[in-house]
Amino acid sequence: MSDHSTSVFAQIARASEDPILGVTVAYNKDSDPSKLNLGVGAYRTEEGKPLVLNVVRQAEQKLVNDPARVKEYLPIVGLADFNKCSAKLIFGADSPAIQENRVATVQCLSGTGSLRVGGEFLAKHYYEKTVYIPSPTWGNHPKIFTLAGLSVKTYRYYDPATRGLDFQGLLEDLGNAPMGAIVLLHACAHNPTGVDPTLDQWDQIRKLMRSKGLLPFFDSAYQGFASGSLDADAQSVRMFVADGGECFAAQSYAKNMGLYAERVGALSIVCKTADVASRVESQLKLVIRPMYSNPPLHGASIVATILKDSNLYNEWTVELKAMADRIISMRKQLLEALQARGTPGDWTHIIKQIGMFTFTGLNAEQVAFMRREYHIYMTSDGRISMAGLSSKTVSHLADAMHAAVTGVA
Amino acid sequence: MAIRTAITRRITSSSSSSILFNSRSMSSWWGNVQPAPKDPILGVTEAFLADPSPDKVNVGVGAYRDDNGKPVVLDCVREAERRVAGNLNMEYLPMGGSNKMVEETLKLAYGEDSDLIKDKRIAAIQALSGTGACRIFADFQKRFSPDSQIYIPAPTWSNHHNIWRDANVPQRTFHYYHPESKGLDFASLMDDVKNAPNGSFFLLHACAHNPTGVDPTVEQWKEISYQFKVKGHFAFFDMAYQGFASGDPERDAKSIRIFLEDGHLIGCSQSYAKNMGLYGQRVGCLSLVCEDEKQAVAVKSQLQQLARPMYSNPPVHGALIVSTILGDPDLKQLWLKEVKGMADRIIGMRTSLRENIEKLGSPLSWEHITNQIGMFCYSGMTPEQVDRLTKEFHIYMTRNGRISMAGVTSGNVEYLAKAIHEVTKAA
Numbered sequence: 001m002s003d004h005s006t007s008v009f010a011q012i013a014r015a016s017e018d019p020i021l022g023v024t025v026a027y028n029k030d031s032d033p034s035k036l037n038l039g040v041g042a043y044r045t046e047e048g049k050p051l052v053l054n055v056v057r058q059a060e061q062k063l064v065n066d067p068a069r070v071k072e073y074l075p076i077v078g079l080a081d082f083n084k085c086s087a088k089l090i091f092g093a094d095s096p097a098i099q100e101n102r103v104a105t106v107q108c109l110s111g112t113g114s115l116r117v118g119g120e121f122l123a124k125h126y127y128e129k130t131v132y133i134p135s136p137t138w139g140n141h142p143k144i145f146t147l148a149g150l151s152v153k154t155y156r157y158y159d160p161a162t163r164g165l166d167f168q169g170l171l172e173d174l175g176n177a178p179m180g181a182i183v184l185l186h187a188c189a190h191n192p193t194g195v196d197p198t199l200d201q202w203d204q205i206r207k208l209m210r211s212k213g214l215l216p217f218f219d220s221a222y223q224g225f226a227s228g229s230l231d232a233d234a235q236s237v238r239m240f241v242a243d244g245g246e247c248f249a250a251q252s253y254a255k256n257m258g259l260y261a262e263r264v265g266a267l268s269i270v271c272k273t274a275d276v277a278s279r280v281e282s283q284l285k286l287v288i289r290p291m292y293s294n295p296p297l298h299g300a301s302i303v304a305t306i307l308k309d310s311n312l313y314n315e316w317t318v319e320l321k322a323m324a325d326r327i328i329s330m331r332k333q334l335l336e337a338l339q340a341r342g343t344p345g346d347w348t349h350i351i352k353q354i355g356m357f358t359f360t361g362l363n364a365e366q367v368a369f370m371r372r373e374y375h376i377y378m379t380s381d382g383r384i385s386m387a388g389l390s391s392k393t394v395s396h397l398a399d400a401m402h403a404a405v406t407g408v409a
Numbered sequence: 410m411a412i413r414t415a416i417t418r419r420i421t422s423s424s425s426s427s428i429l430f431n432s433r434s435m436s437s438w439w440g441n442v443q444p445a446p447k448d449p450i451l452g453v454t455e456a457f458l459a460d461p462s463p464d465k466v467n468v469g470v471g472a473y474r475d476d477n478g479k480p481v482v483l484d485c486v487r488e489a490e491r492r493v494a495g496n497l498n499m500e501y502l503p504m505g506g507s508n509k510m511v512e513e514t515l516k517l518a519y520g521e522d523s524d525l526i527k528d529k530r531i532a533a534i535q536a537l538s539g540t541g542a543c544r545i546f547a548d549f550q551k552r553f554s555p556d557s558q559i560y561i562p563a564p565t566w567s568n569h570h571n572i573w574r575d576a577n578v579p580q581r582t583f584h585y586y587h588p589e590s591k592g593l594d595f596a597s598l599m600d601d602v603k604n605a606p607n608g609s610f611f612l613l614h615a616c617a618h619n620p621t622g623v624d625p626t627v628e629q630w631k632e633i634s635y636q637f638k639v640k641g642h643f644a645f646f647d648m649a650y651q652g653f654a655s656g657d658p659e660r661d662a663k664s665i666r667i668f669l670e671d672g673h674l675i676g677c678s679q680s681y682a683k684n685m686g687l688y689g690q691r692v693g694c695l696s697l698v699c700e701d702e703k704q705a706v707a708v709k710s711q712l713q714q715l716a717r718p719m720y721s722n723p724p725v726h727g728a729l730i731v732s733t734i735l736g737d738p739d740l741k742q743l744w745l746k747e748v749k750g751m752a753d754r755i756i757g758m759r760t761s762l763r764e765n766i767e768k769l770g771s772p773l774s775w776e777h778i779t780n781q782i783g784m785f786c787y788s789g790m791t792p793e794q795v796d797r798l799t800k801e802f803h804i805y806m807t808r809n810g811r812i813s814m815a816g817v818t819s820g821n822v823e824y825l826a827k828a829i830h831e832v833t834k835a836a
Contacts, residue, residue, distance in 0.1 A: 006700070007674050007699055007700045007704060008554060008608065008643050008674070009553055009554075009697070009699070009704070009708055010700065010704065011553075012553055012704070012707050012708055012711055013707060014706060014707040014710050014711075015707075015710040015711050015713070015714045018504065018713070018714075018717055021501075021503070021504060021717075021722075025503075040501070042500060042501065050498040050499070050500050051498075052498050052499055056499075057495050060494050060495060061494065061495065064490055064491060064494040069482070070480040070481075070482055071480075071482055071486070071686055071687055071688055071689045071690060072472060072480050072688055072689055073451075073470070073472065073682075073688045073689050074689050075451070075455075076448065076451060109537075109719075109720035109721075109724070110720065110721065112717075112718070112719070112720050112721040113719065113720045113721075116718060116719050116720070120575075125441075125442050140717060140718060140721065143717065143718040144718040144719075146718075147548075147715075147718045147719070148718075254501075258499055259499055260499050260500055260501045261499045261500055261501050261502050261722070261724065261725035262499060262724050262725060262726060263720060263721075263722070263723070263724040276442065278444070279442045279443065279444045279445075280442055282444050282445035283442055283443075283444075283445045285445060285448065286445045286571075287575075289448055289451075289540075289568060289571055290540070290544060290568060290571035290572040290574070290575040290576075291537075291540070291541070291544055291575070291719065292537035292538065292540050292541040292544065292691060292720075293537075293538065293540040293541075293568065293691075294451075294689070294691070295691070296537070296689065296690055296691040296724040296726070296727065297689030297690055297691075298689075298690060298724065298726035298727070299724065299726070
């Protein structure tokens, strides 16, 4: 008789903590009152509190108070209104690709889910199985694409010397990529560096990619959050669509609508023709069905309610700009605080970088030092979430950075 | 690689002006993508919605309808939603989901006083309903038992095949349904269990088998469990209908409890889609029983590693509804009452459908309608007969003859009986 009480999984080792989400786990365990969480990219108010947007609360009330609402399964591709509105948001309402019905859009589980579904589609239907991701990038990108069945290579992106873009390195590496390779591009507010190409640089990237038939896969997690303008933050994507070529775009509403936990996002594939888009959509369903059958209802309903109502939409743009402005203000304050302390080094990258994160340039030892001595939590690559700062806590952070830079190699 | 050559030719032919290359001249990357076949289950509702006939009946997808044929949001759910709306922030759940919701959910499957829960021996994460729980398990199985296959009952919910296929786990079927008796092929099932290599992985429906509605008896479950012990097999239970089958969640979990009593270290997928009517919220749970707490911690951490590159962390709204209901004794009582109400209506419709067909003088036996349990009736009709039902009577069901009893109402049961009699009387 076999021993059925021995687990078939007895040999399993405990996985290490997720490098990003693990920061919050550690932060929560810390009992020091001055602790500061600059780890995960979730927006905080000046009071250090999470924020639910007013438009979201209003949309939620509308939904709750509507007795006709039911909880039936969404179609596999998700909520139709949500998909239409999302495509318009990223590509522009007047986008010819939309008007020509060339865009296949499916609701997915936030940015992660959109990337994963797109990746699995590519692994099944595309002839090139390599995706080039920028170095560095969001820690979850390589895992998503690997599990989707693609192989991952990197292209140069961040220049530690300038704390800006290594544009020549980027062009060289993409220039050396095989024909048709997939290239992951951060639409704006690059995570973790906050370093974005200029519009002119984007155009050069576009031309290079089109000349080599490289397939653009945009990750748009911060539209509206970077500059405060939804349209400005979508320029890179729209430039690629305007030249008539094909591309992928993953959208997330986690940050710009504060819907983090509801897992709301969309994957759009811009195709050459409407017929191709229709076939592509049908195949996307076959990827989604064995993963989770159909996407969650609540978050998408909130988004659709807001995007379809011009008053709510306008209110949203105002709240979004306020979040972006507060972050820009924190950047200024942090720079001023470091300059006031005479902290050695050039810290102007803090205001040159854009979006939720600053790639400080601090090394792992300095990061660990700041955690131990100052109870400041960030990822070990030196990335800080500006959204986690407030006017009250800026000086604590500046003190810690000063001590780390002057005291720790 | 014809495509690559064709594209290369196109690009190099215009490379003289490569900087000003106009990508409009390139063809689509996706020109060779075939239109995918419609999902056999979800495609039925699509077709139903497109039908303009006033007589149309949808007994396709397994979503509960009240006696007016309308979708239902349970009172306990509306109340829970009122309580949670506007009160809580939207911060990311942990990768493993809502701990509170998972705790309550484990109690349902494993028992309120389960020692396994007390001893923290269960690795569990919130999952995207039953589909998501099965998929994460399939991915986990692939990663940590890479040489294993999965034995799936014949027939089963069609998406089970897709799930384990996309996880790259080879699959085989085991005998389950006995077409002649429209019941369980127990002898062949046991043969398959005995003949499978020791330590094989089996997918079992805990109750209310989908699509057949045929469940083993308690005695049969005990025999299956015993044989699993002999062979050292791994049992993965898909429990999508707890409470919905008999009306009593404890009774519906009997198969699982039998295996637990026998000391099996099972896996389990749970869904709140049907029994709480939370279909579109995608709320469920994946759990794996481990030898001890340390192992459970390790296994849970690995489950999270699979969730992170799929969706990072699960959606909060449905989980809040579940934990609000199950965490409040009054709401929980209300829920139990409402679940029983749904199950009772379905049992009533089974009786009514059978009586109506028999009244019409059908030459065939229809006792399987009331013998089978849960949301579905495996009618025994052929795909051709189903096609006739759709074409001539605007009745929509999956082509395997599966009728969703939840779509049957006192208003349409006679019409349905008449149509079924019409297409089967000459059989």
